Amino acid sequence: MARNKYPEETVNLILEVATKLFTEKGYDHTSLQDIISETKLSKGAIYHHFSSKEEIFEEMYHRIGIENAEFLAKIRDDKKLNGYKKLKAIFKVALTNPNQGIMMTATPNLLENTRFLAMQIRQIYDIVSPDFILPILEEGNRDGSIHTEHPKELAEAMMLLSNVWLNPLIREDSVEDMRRKCTVYGEMFSALGVELMDEEIIEGYIDSCLQAQKHIK
Numbered sequence: 478m479a480r481n482k483y484p485e486e487t488v489n490l491i492l493e494v495a496t497k498l499f500t501e502k503g504y505d506h507t508s509l510q511d512i513i514s515e516t517k518l519s520k521g522a523i524y525h526h527f528s529s530k531e532e533i534f535e536e537m538y539h540r541i542g543i544e545n546a547e548f549l550a551k552i553r554d555d556k557k558l559n560g561y562k563k564l565k566a567i568f569k570v571a572l573t574n575p576n577q578g579i580m581m582t583a584t585p586n587l588l589e590n591t592r593f594l595a596m597q598i599r600q601i602y603d604i605v606s607p608d609f610i611l612p613i614l615e616e617g618n619r620d621g622s623i624h625t626e627h628p629k630e631l632a633e634a635m636m637l638l639s640n641v642w643l644n645p646l647i648r649e650d651s652v653e654d655m656r657r658k659c660t661v662y663g664e665m666f667s668a669l670g671v672e673l674m675d676e677e678i679i680e681g682y683i684d685s686c687l688q689a690q691k692h693i694k
Contacts, residue, residue, distance in 0.1 A: 488526050490516055492540065495533045499583035504534060504590075535596065537583070541576045542600060548574055549609045560617020561672075567613065568673060571639075572681035581689035587647045594647070597640055606632040614671075624670035631669055638662060645686035655683050 494515045498507040509530045513523055527533045552558070552566045571577055587594040610632035617623025625631050641647060643658055650658065659682060663674030 484526070487518070487522060488536075491518070491523060491526060491533060492537050495530075496537050496579060496583060499534065499537070500579055504530075504583055504585040509533075531592070534583075534593070538580075538593070538596060541580060542604070545574065545576055546604065546608070548576075549605070553609050553613055559620045559622040560613050560615075561622035563613045564610075564617065564623070564671065564673070565675075565678075567609065568639075568678055569681070572678065572685055577685065578688065581646070581685050584646050584689075587644065594641075598637070601636045601640060602633065606636050610636060617671075631666075631671070635666060635671075635673075638665075643682070645689045649690055650686070652683055652687075655686055659683075 491512065495507070495512050498511055498515060502511075507530070509523070512530070512533065513520055516523070527536070548570055549567060552563050552570060555563065555566075558566065584593060587597070606629075611629055614623055614625060614628035614632055618625065618628060639662070643655075643662065645655075656679065659674055659679045663672075666673050
């Protein structure tokens with residue numbers, strides 16, 4: 478068999494097609510054969526790079542995580558914003574970033590696919606909280622826009638609750654339930670000196686949840 482001279486192009490094609498199918502049909506309703514058929518690659522070519530549909534998803538998730546980190550770094554390093562404004566901007570970007578829509582519609586129900594839930598939690602502890610949220614909280618403490626005695630723990634709690642408790646890919650809620658959760662989430666962190674929730678963020682969250690729920694039924 479001739480050796481593939483452009484393995485990176487093949488991997489990119491597989492990931493582009495898989496992302497499209499996961500987003501359109503949902504992860505659970507996309508088969509590896511669907512990806513093979515859409516790419517027009519042989520089964521051997523797919524398996525040369527990925528051993529399973531799960532491995533394709535993991536690589537897609539990893540690449541999106543890298544792109545998201547670039548978005549977050551721009552906000553974290555923006556010298557025109559104080560800590561509080563950066564924190565609000567982070568939450569708004571999380572809702573408006575195109576990658577968020579992809580993840581909400583492409584990711585399966587996380588209670589039934591705990592391997593992917595573990596990936597999200599690991600990313601919170603290893604990257605999102607220490608590299609982005611914690612520095613912003615610490616900056617807010619220094620400039621007086623945020624007041625918290627435990628920025629590390631607060632950063633972790635904020636991310637875990639928003640990515641697990643508020644995550645529609647773990648539990649499907651009614652719009653009323655979503656709104657109440659947002660209210661409680663906002664009240665908890667307000668008591669710790671961080672005002673996060675406003676109507677724009679709440680409505681953006683509800684809209685993204687409704688979009689995600691269409692793909693996990």
